[in-house]
Amino acid sequence: xxxxxxxxxxxxHSLFADCDEAELADLILRGHFVQYxxxxxxxxxxxxxxxxxxxxxxxxxxxxxxxNGHEIVLDYAEPGQVLGEIALLDGGERTASVTAIExxxxxxxxxxxxxxILKNHKNMALRxxxxxxxxxxxxxxxxxxxxxxxxxxxxxxxxxxxxxVGAEEGRLKLDLSQSELxxxxxxxxxxxxxxxxxxxxxxxxxxxxxKVRILNHAVLxxxxxxxx
Amino acid sequence: xxxxxxxxxxxxHSLFADCDEAELADLILRGHFVQYxxxxxxxxxxxxxxxxxxxxxxxxxxxxxxxNGHEIVLDYAEPGQVLGEIALLDGGERTASVTAIExxxxxxxxxxxxxxILKNHKNMALRxxxxxxxxxxxxxxxxxxxxxxxxxxxxxxxxxxxxxVGAEEGRLKLDLSQSELxxxxxxxxxxxxxxxxxxxxxxxxxxxxxKVRILNHAVLxxxxxxxx
DNA sequence: TACACCAAGTGACTATTGTCACAGTCAGGC
DNA sequence: GCCTGACTGTGACAATAGTCACTTGGTGTA
Numbered sequence: 001x002x003x004x005x006x007x008x009x010x011x012x013h014s015l016f017a018d019c020d021e022a023e024l025a026d027l028i029l030r031g032h033f034v035q036y037x038x039x040x041x042x043x044x045x046x047x048x049x050x051x052x053x054x055x056x057x058x059x060x061x062x063x064x065x066x067x068n069g070h071e072i073v074l075d076y077a078e079p080g081q082v083l084g085e086i087a088l089l090d091g092g093e094r095t096a097s098v099t100a101i102e103x104x105x106x107x108x109x110x111x112x113x114x115x116x117i118l119k120n121h122k123n124m125a126l127r128x129x130x131x132x133x134x135x136x137x138x139x140x141x142x143x144x145x146x147x148x149x150x151x152x153x154x155x156x157x158x159x160x161x162x163x164x165v166g167a168e169e170g171r172l173k174l175d176l177s178q179s180e181l182x183x184x185x186x187x188x189x190x191x192x193x194x195x196x197x198x199x200x201x202x203x204x205x206x207x208x209x210x211k212v213r214i215l216n217h218a219v220l221x222x223x224x225x226x227x228x
Numbered sequence: 229x230x231x232x233x234x235x236x237x238x239x240x241h242s243l244f245a246d247c248d249e250a251e252l253a254d255l256i257l258r259g260h261f262v263q264y265x266x267x268x269x270x271x272x273x274x275x276x277x278x279x280x281x282x283x284x285x286x287x288x289x290x291x292x293x294x295x296n297g298h299e300i301v302l303d304y305a306e307p308g309q310v311l312g313e314i315a316l317l318d319g320g321e322r323t324a325s326v327t328a329i330e331x332x333x334x335x336x337x338x339x340x341x342x343x344x345i346l347k348n349h350k351n352m353a354l355r356x357x358x359x360x361x362x363x364x365x366x367x368x369x370x371x372x373x374x375x376x377x378x379x380x381x382x383x384x385x386x387x388x389x390x391x392x393v394g395a396e397e398g399r400l401k402l403d404l405s406q407s408e409l410x411x412x413x414x415x416x417x418x419x420x421x422x423x424x425x426x427x428x429x430x431x432x433x434x435x436x437x438x439k440v441r442i443l444n445h446a447v448l449x450x451x452x453x454x455x456x
Numbered sequence: 457t458a459c460a461c462c463a464a465g466t467g468a469c470t471a472t473t474g475t476c477a478c479a480g481t482c483a484g485g486c
Numbered sequence: 487g488c489c490t491g492a493c494t495g496t497g498a499c500a501a502t503a504g505t506c507a508c509t510t511g512g513t514g515t516a
Contacts, residue, residue, distance in 0.1 A: 064368065066376030068455045074368065089361040095368050118354070125353035126346070132360040133317040139367035140292065140302065140323050146374050147414045148294030151473070177493060186375045188474055193495060209482080210493065227296045379503065405463065416504055421465060437512085438463065 006033070006107070009056050013080020015131060016054075023121045027054070030113035036100040042083065043098040049087020050111050055079050058104030059174060063183070064096040073184040075138065076101075076162070076174055082131050088114060101174070149226075151187050155195050156224035158185040159205070163214055170205075170214035177210065234261070234335070237284050241308020243359060244282075251349045255282070258341035264328040270311065271326040277315020278339050283307050286332030287402060291411070292324040301412040303366065304329075304390070304402055310359050316342060329402070377454075379415050383423050384452035386413040387433070391442055398433075398442030405438065 007024045010016040016024065031054070036042055042053055045064055060077045074096055077083060087094045088111060109117070118125050145157050158181070162172040178196070179189045187195075196212065199205045204220055206213045214220055235252045238244040244252070259282070264270055270281055273292055283305050290311070291301045302324055305311060315322045316339060337345070346353050373385050386409070390400040406424070407417045415423075424440065427433045432448055434441045442448055 064372060066372050067453050068376055070376035072372060072375050074371065085357075086361045086364050089357050090365070092365070095365055119350070122347070122350075125357065129313075129317050129353065129356060129360065132357065132364065133314045136314050136360065136363055136367060137318070137320070137323055139364060139371065142371055143302065143367065143374065144292060144294050144300060146371065147300045148296055148298035150471095179493080189494085190475080190496080191473060197495075207494090225295050406465095407463080417464085418466080418505080419503060425465075435464090 006056070009079065010054070010107075015080055015082065015127060019123075019127075023117075023124065026117055026120065027107065027109070030117060031107040031109045034106055034108050036104040036106070038100055038102050038104075040100045040104075041097050042100060042104070042106055043094050043096070045094055045097040047094045049084060049092065049094045052085050052088045052109045052114055053083040053098070054107040054109070055081045055083060056105045056107055058100055058102045060104055061099050061101050062096050063099065071183050072186070073180065074142075076184075078173070082128070085128065085132065146186055151185075151191060152195060153224050153226050155181075155185045155187065155192065156220050159212065159214060160217075160220060160224055163217070170217065172212060172214070175211045181212075234284070237307065238282070238335075243308055243310065243355060247351075247355075251345075251352065254345055254348065255335065255337070258345060259335040259337045262334055262336050264332040264334070266328055266330050266332075268328045268332075269325050270328060270332070270334055271322050271324070273322055273325040275322045277312055277320065277322045280313050280316045280337045280342055281311040281326075282335040282337070283309045283311060284333045284335055286328055286330045288332055289327050289329050290324050291327065299411050300414070301408065302370075304412075306401070310356070313356065313360065374414055379413075379419060380423060381452050381454050383409075383413045383415065383420065384448050387440065387442060388445075388448060388452055391445070398445065400440060400442070403439045409440075 006028045007021075010024055010027065011019065016027075019027075033056075034042075036058070042055075042060060043049075055077050057079050059079075060081075060083070061073055062075045062077060062083070063071060063073045065071050077098065083098050083106075084094065086092075118128075145154050149157070159172070162174060162176070164171060164173050176184065178192045182189045182192045185192065196205060196207050199220075200207050202219075204214075204216045204223075206215055234256050235249075238252055238255065239247065244255075247255075261284075262270075264286070270283075270288060271277075285307050287307075288305045288309075288311070289301055290303045290305060291299055293299050305326065311326050311334075312322065314320075346356075373382050377385070387400070390402060390404070392399060392401050404412065406420045410417045410420045413420065424433060424435050427448075428435050430447075432442075432444045432451075434443050
């Protein structure tokens with residue numbers, strides 16, 4: 001892949017949209033371009049974290065497995081997302097795995113290269129700080145949702161999180177199976193199924209050929225903030 | 229309070245331990261020293277976030293109230309902790325409140341001063357990045373605990389999080405009431421009470437005059453990682 | 457001392473959600 | 487076409503934890 005193409009992809013995405021040419025050039029020069037098949041791990045829980053990735057194309061799932069085997073999906077990553085900063089920064093193990101859910105390409109940046117880039121481009125640190133601030137916000141929202149709400153509002157929240165702003169017909173960013181939705185929203189597959197059935201009776205969502213659509217965004221938002 | 233004193237306090241705590249003199253001096257010069265009574269809010273959920281705080285003395289509670297009124301304690305902050313970076317960095321509202329649980333002093337740094345300091349001292353950005361990486365790790369661990377474990381292991385985890393490494397007689401960093409422990413561990417006061425009673429029968433913890441002590445750290449750690 | 461107040465302990469009941477078991481459905485490959 | 491496997495739908499039951507209501511105990515104050 002050519003440098004210009006890469007630069008184009010990077011510049012398309014929010015985080016790097018305001019990078020100057022020198023920054024982009026450096027990222028591409030120092031980074032290492034890698035392709036993944038569906039199902040491959042871009043990052044593996046428990047590994048030492050000596051690199052940072054920038055997702056260029058394809059979608060990936062960030063998930064962790066607790067010591068009792070329970071699988072938790074933390075997030076779904078889109079192109080432009082920075083992945084693996086945490087372990088790189090604090091020198092610890094990777095807390096979660098990142099798995100390609102479709103063919104995916106990413107730019108890998110080693111610790112040394114990353115430190116050089118941070119040193120040479122002051123804005124990069126500030127950009128990264130913003131990305132991380134955002135992640136903490138998301139994590140706190142997740143904790144709030146898990147703690148304060150029952151399954152209904154919670155599932156509503158996760159569906160809204162997957163919804164695309166101007167999507168025709170309430171399409172979601174990703175068509176997840178009900179088991180995956182369960183791992184994301186923290187409830188059993190069966191319970192997801194029952195909740196979706198109830199909602200589809202009231203035309204709040206539709207469930208056709210395994211794909212969930214949001215039919216009534218407004219009502220779903222209300223449910224997401226309901227008292228129980 | 230004199231600059232040397234402040235510098236001493238800052239240098240004592242991990243995050244600022246490796247600050248050079250110029251950095252410390254700048255923090256103190258640009259920062260604004262504030263005292264709080266027990267119960268005062270250092271940061272208030274919903275406010276615009278235009279400053280960052282460094283806790284100098286006293287302990288504080290970081291908590292958020294969900295839209296249905298449910299209160300969630302996210303963390304307890306010790307001296308040396310940086311607070312309020314998230315809203316400062318991304319320009320959003322404060323997601324949580326920080327409340328003094330005893331008389332407390334903090335150094336307040338405005339956005340402008342913060343940006344200057346970041347600009348003039350390259351290491352500050354890296355330091356902050358590490359702090360935030362740590363926060364994300366803690367948040368993820370919290371999500372993992374909430375999702376994957378039942379109340380027993382979960383309470384064990386939160387007790388261990390409050391435990392001091394070399395504490396005599398298993399004393400905790402803070403003596404929380406059972407209701408507060410409930411808000412921290414995400415369970416009802418009554419359930420906390422019953423769980424603690426069970427454990428104290430087996431001499432895993434002791435509960436005397438409202439203070440919880442960890443008697444058997446090893447067993448509690450096992451419980452924290454139990455299968456259910 | 458007596459009162460008030462707040463934290464803690466406890467029993468009974470309820471609600472929510474998970475688990476298990478099994479049946480139906482749909483898509484792709486041989 | 488039909489077989490396979492993965493996803494989906496659904497009933498019955500179990501378990502975990504919350505809620506309510508009340509008692510007990512301890513501390514500070516008039």
